[in-house]
Amino acid sequence: MSCSSENSQQKETDSSPQMEEQVAASKQPAPLPAFYIDNLKQIYDNAPNPLRATFKGAFIGDYYHLMFEGENGQEYDFGDAKNELSGFKLEKDYNSDEEVNDLDENGNEGNPEFLGKTFLIHWEWKSNVFLCCEGEYEEKEGVIPTIVKLELTE
Numbered sequence: 001m002s003c004s005s006e007n008s009q010q011k012e013t014d015s016s017p018q019m020e021e022q023v024a025a026s027k028q029p030a031p032l033p034a035f036y037i038d039n040l041k042q043i044y045d046n047a048p049n050p051l052r053a054t055f056k057g058a059f060i061g062d063y064y065h066l067m068f069e070g071e072n073g074q075e076y077d078f079g080d081a082k083n084e085l086s087g088f089k090l091e092k093d094y095n096s097d098e099e100v101n102d103l104d105e106n107g108n109e110g111n112p113e114f115l116g117k118t119f120l121i122h123w124e125w126k127s128n129v130f131l132c133c134e135g136e137y138e139e140k141e142g143v144i145p146t147i148v149k150l151e152l153t154e
Helices: 002-027 034-044
Strands: 052-061 064-070 075-076 117-134 138-152
Touching: 002 075, 034 138, 075 138
Parallel strands: none
Antiparallel strands: 052 064, 052 117, 064 075, 117 138
16 A cells, blocks of 8 residues: 555656646747847847947836947837846836826937937847737746946936
């Protein structure tokens, strides 16, 4: 009897790591869709590094956006990445009397101390997990442009 109970305990122990792997695999984020990757490549493959750009805002629309505009007029959104902002607080601090979606006089939202300021953005293609795409709000994983260092130039 102890032999059969040992066997059943052994089977439970053997199947536990397999079950854990299956559960872990089911929780893994899906890869990014091709259209999303193609769009990023179209924008960032020709982007200088470091990139000199004006901070346009940090806000939640359909997703979180961290917007900059390059000297050439191209918009760059680093909102999906886990960025290293070098201590700069780009989001606006709200007190209880302000509405969360207050925009400045130019229609931008973000820390007024840095809105319209020019930064030197050092960035790399790095793996990130984030909510994506086209309103799906599903976790996706992919290599995307990520700020690794931010310098205020003015």
